Amino acid sequence: MTEQRDYYENERKLAQLENAVSKNLMNALRAKEEELDSELNAIQNLNDDDFEKIQYNRKKQLLEKYKRDNHWRSLGHGELTECTSDTDFFPISEKSPLLVVHCFKNDIGMEYSEYLNVILESLAKKRLDIKFIKLNVERHPFLVSTLNVFVIPTVLLIKQMKVIHRLVGFDELGGSVDFSEADFNNLLNSYRINEKFLTEKNSDDDEDA
Incomplete structure (x- = not known):
């Protein structure tokens, strides 16, 4: 009788653990989905000037890296x-x-x-x-x-x-x-x-x- 009671108690605790894990996983997925939605909205709200600025800054970074790399290679x-x-x-x-x-x-x-x-x-x-x-x-x-x-x-x-x-x-x-x-x-x-x-x-x- 005691063994049967322990068995059901362990099953109950296992079910609670599975529910907690499932709940935490869903919360994490929901938070990640909200983060991605926020990033997507930010991209969608960019105008042509924003894209030009991003492109300009990226080109500037690449040019600076190119110059630095050439300097190091010269040494x-x-x-x-x-x-x-x-x-x-x-x-x-x-x-x-x-x-x-x-x-x-x-x-x-x-x-x-x-x-x-x-x-x-x-x-x-x-x-x-x-x-x-x-x-x-x-x-x-x-x-x-x-x-x-x-x-x-x-x-x-x-x-x-x-x-x-x-x-x-x-x-x-x-x-x-x-x-x-x-x-x-x-x-x-x-x-x-x-x-x-x-x-x-x-x-x-x-x-x-």
Whole structure:
């Protein structure tokens, strides 16, 4: 008798839960429908002047982006390049306000380094505001010492000639080579490695690159 009562009680609670879920879903759908109706009404109420203004602003945005992209490409952005000279690094950092520098060594952690290079090569084509560089620590001991690189692999995030973060190993990306390009891009944005943050002043604790 007790088991039967518990059964009906559970059925009653389950029915209440289903009703609550159904009600919440309907409310969410209704709110979304009202939002879409509002957007549709706004579009329908636009006149020719409004459309011309939207078109003008869109063309202006595209033109500004085109000019910015050409500027970055003129500085060698758009690909992952290897640093070939210590003396070249500092002029690059002066001209390119955002740098991602992958410090590697051929006999240490090559699985990680090679995987990261693939990610950076792909990301460089999309993030033209950033200059992506790979740095062989064996060939550049002076730079390694100047940039305080002690562990391999290390990725330096540099903004306006200051090292703002060191990604030592890949613990921040899950500690293995299964992170995605989007994961790395999100990490860059989390440290404000993005041209829209270039007007910000760096912390006094940051180091000169």
